[in-house]
Amino acid sequence: MLKMIDIHKTFNAGTVNEKKALNGLNLTLEKGDFVAVIGGNGAGKSTMLNALSGVWPVDKGEIIVDGVNITKKVEHQRAPYLGRVFQDPMMGTAANMEIQENLALALRRGQKRTLRWGITEKERREYKELLATLDLGLENRMTTKVGLLSGGQRQALTLLMATLRQPKILLLDEHTAALDPKTAAKVLELSDKIISDNGLTALMVTHNMKDAIKHGNRLIMMNNGQIIFDVKGEEKKNLTVNSLLQKFTEISGSEFANDRMLLSE
Amino acid sequence: MVNIILGAIALGLLWGIMTLGVHLTYRILDVADLTVEGTITTGGAIAAIMITSGINPWLSCLAALGAGLIGGLVTALLHTKLKIPALLSGILTMTACYSINLRIMGKANIPLPSTGSNKVETVFTPVHELMKKLVGEYDDSASAAWFYDIICSKNFSAMLVGILVIIVISVITYWFFGTELGCAIRATGNNQKMVRAQGISTTLMIIICLMLSNGLVALSGAFIAQYQAYADIQMGIGSIVIGLASLIIGEVLIGTKTFKRNLVALAVGAVVYRIIIALVMAAGMAANDLKLFTAITVTLCLSLPLIKDKLNKIVSKRNGEAAVTAEKEG
Known part of the structure; x- marks a missing residue:
């Protein structure tokens, strides 16, 4: 359903604020995949969704949705393929x-x-x-x-x-982050229901590890603009927050850092 | 006095078209577009030059509208394609318009006299003739002569045309902003990110809205020139402030609860503004001070929410203190 191949994106290239946001990202989604995306500060989670929705053009790489190469299309031309929900509740309406x-x-x-x-x-x-x-x-x-x-x-x-x-793919960009815990749980439940009822393919960025483990059939962890961990099915179901944090330290060689995650756990 | 008020109403209705144009950008698109200061004159200039060449006045109005569309297009392209801020884009087009308007007119002022040897036919002429004819048939009662005078006055026929035109344009506007395209434009003024996520080109929506707005403004200029019997290179100066003043007066008096109401508010606002101006002029204000007066009025209106807020705070603070004192004493 989705192929993101070797995606690169650097912000403020050539300045002191240069930031390599996506660093050769590769991602393939099957039809019906509901993927939870987690990662530390600046790991490139939202950047990945923005690259997919065409907020700006990527520096390198190809994006293919359902067999159609959309890399060259601008934001509004990609809308037929994508349903989007943003972090800021003001942004979507x-x-x-x-x-x-x-x-x-x-x-x-x-x-x-x-x-x-x-x-x-x-x-x-x-x-x-x-x-x-x-x-x-x-x-x-x-x-x-x-x-x-x-x-x-x-x-x-x-x-x-x-x-x-x-939509071919539903993009949920931390869509419960700005809500109080009770409302967030309700909206998340609703997302689950809509996705399963319609058999949608979905990417959900979240800062809440418990939610990431609980929802969806697949989980990917990002660091430095790449996917460093990708699990699905039974293996995903057996994950715990601790095992995930351990995994992160193992692979990336550093402590997991996400301000909001510390606050929310 | 009746004639002065009648004139104010007529002029207000014609300026109402311009106010509607300003509303499209300032309220619907959420952009302050200064192009209108140029395109209103362009409209007047084109109508004047065509009418003096003997072309049908309604056709001339249509041509003025077309010119306004182009003016809006230029600003929209500067803003969306060259990424120049909207305000500056408008100023650039407005400035360019000054030269273009002079080119169109060939001189700074073109008179459109309704009498004399080189009199011209405007959109008001047939209505005026008709009124005179109607009254002529019944003109046997001297006691109601003042009434017939009013019916036969130029201002009365201008008012009739103004009412007709503003109703037609308001109805079309109401219809347009209920269509899929109109809804997309309204949403663009709200939230561009959301609009793009729905597969709508915000660039195209901005272009369409700026074009329509300036089309209406130029059309208004064409009518105004015919009403005041001349087109002048200076006629656009301060027009954006007049448009805003009318818009705000209408919103305060009539309100914006529904779009229908809002459209009525625009026309009423423009008329009320003209009546206010007519009254202060009659009271002895110098014509040269008008722009200052208008600017101050608009400033006051725009800062009204802030002033209200401050006053409320002071009042509630006083009430709070009073309550505390009362509690202590109680």
Whole structure:
């Protein structure tokens, strides 16, 4: 489903702030893979997702989604393949627009915007049903401006939007990091449900090792812009936080450093 | 006095088209676009030069709109393709427009007289003629002469045209921003990252919105030139501030709860602004002080939320202190 081949990306090349963010990254995803991505500060987790979504062009390497080489495509041209949920709950939605208008924008992901009416009556009924499945009472607030929703509600809505039109790959970039623990757990549960219900292929960056172990069928650990550890299936299920930390020290030869991880554990 | 107010309403409605254009960029796209100071004059210049050459005034208006679209396109390309900040892009196009406008007009001022030997036909002329004809048929009661005078006045027919045009444009605008494309443009003003994630080119949306905005502004310029009976190279100076003043007055008076309401607010705001100006002028303010007056009004309006906030804090602090004292005493 996805092949990232020898991806390189250096920020601020040639300056004192030069940062090699991705350093020959290779990743292959099978259809239906739900991969949790962990790693220390600046390991390149979010950078990998940004490279995939085309926020900027990569310096070297190729990205192939479902047989299509998308390396040269710019961000909006890659949208047909990708559903994205961001860390910041503000990033995934248009605050001054209604819940239903946001959904209508997402339903047309990757399609040409015409002069047809932006939202139809039939869609409205579908959105109402879909929103009801979130169990947040949003189905009765379809015309509420999204800016009035809480962070958790916005993330749940963004998740729904990202999967409204089935993406080849769902990208979750620390999408629960900005939420309180209870809401985070709820949104994570919802992600799990949507991914399994639709049989989606997904990449989920998280700073929470427990979540990474608990969710998905595969786990990859990143360091210095490369993948240093990749487990799936039974082996993944048997992981513990301690064994993961040990693994990291073993492979990278350094202590695992992630500010947020220390705070969250 | 009635005639002054009527004139203010007519002019306000025509400026309302411009206010709508400013709304597209300032509110919907969240960009302060200064191109309008140039394109409003371009609109007036093109309409004037075409009308004096005997071309149909409505066709001239359409040409002015086209010129505005191009002006907006230039700013949009400077901003999106050459990555020049939006404000500076607007200033660059506005400056360039000054020379272009002079080229179009060939001189600094083109009169569009409605009487005399070189009188021209504007969009208002047929309506004016019609009104005179209608009144002429019933003109047998001297007691209501003042009423007939109003109906026959130029300002009245200008007002009728203004009402018609602003309604048509508002309806089209309402429809457009309900379409898929319009929704995408609105979202672009909210959150560009999200819009790109939905597969929409934010570049294209910015280009379309800036073009439409300046198209409307130039169209407004074409009507204004015909109303005031001349196009002048200076007519655009300060227009962005007038547009903002009208926009804010409308928002305060009518509100922005729904898009329909917001559209009405724009027209009402532009009219109220013109009435205020007409009144302060009638009260004796020098025309040269108008721009200062407008700038101060807009400054006050823009800082209103901040002032309100500060006042609330002072009030609540006082109340808090009073409560504490009351508690101690109690």
